Amino acid sequence: MELQETLEEGYVEILDHLRKRSLWMLHYCTACGAIELPPTITSRFDAERFGIAPFVTSRQSDILLVTGYINIKTLKRLITVYEQMLPPKYVIGFGSCTINGGIYWDSYAVLKRLDLYLPVDVYIAGCMPSPMAVLEGFRTLMKLIDEGKANGWKKYIENYDYYKANQRKVLKW
Numbered sequence: 648m649e650l651q652e653t654l655e656e657g658y659v660e661i662l663d664h665l666r667k668r669s670l671w672m673l674h675y676c677t678a679c680g681a682i683e684l685p686p687t688i689t690s691r692f693d694a695e696r697f698g699i700a701p702f703v704t705s706r707q708s709d710i711l712l713v714t715g716y717i718n719i720k721t722l723k724r725l726i727t728v729y730e731q732m733l734p735p736k737y738v739i740g741f742g743s744c745t746i747n748g749g750i751y752w753d754s755y756a757v758l759k760r761l762d763l764y765l766p767v768d769v770y771i772a773g774c775m776p777s778p779m780a781v782l783e784g785f786r787t788l789m790k791l792i793d794e795g796k797a798n799g800w801k802k803y804i805e806n807y808d809y810y811k812a813n814q815r816k817v818l819k820w
């Protein structure tokens with residue numbers, strides 16, 4: 648039993664090590680911060696050299712990149728998309744609006760903290776974050792995956808009632 652557990656742990660470690668260099672990113676652009684993505688993923692900053700490539704379907708993507716402020720209608724779609732993705736999956740909050748509402752901090756329509764509704768693995772601060780900051784955010788996520796610490800998707804399952812209660816509060820589901 649002990650040997651089996653050790654082998655399984657080793658297998659997961661190898662998978663995580665490989666997975667961090669092959670991440671497909673779903674970038675349904677929720678807000679203005681998305682304007683920094685084209686330079687990040689094209690030749691100038693070239694995110695693909697780290698194995699990070701944009702992708703178009705939720706079921707085959709690893710990263711949900713939330714590119715800015717989230718209003719109540721957007722949240723409903725984000726939850727659907729996140730729940731369609733297969734684990735392991737990772738959420739990046741991109742821009743100050745995802746952290747605390749940013750310049751929309753007092754808007755009735757904008758949510759103030761993405762991590763109340765979805766498990767955020769990495770936040771990238773800035774309004775809007777530069778391509779260099781975005782790459783740093785990607786590299787932080789890669790490091791967390793390699794260390795087995797990018798476990799937001801497990802947290803979502805373990806604390807499903809907590810997330811659903813927060814989601815219901817704003818969505819009135």
Ligand code: SF4
Nearest residue numbers: 680715742744774775
């Ligand atoms: S952080 Fe700035 S750039 Fe990003 S969504 Fe908010 S206002 Fe727009």
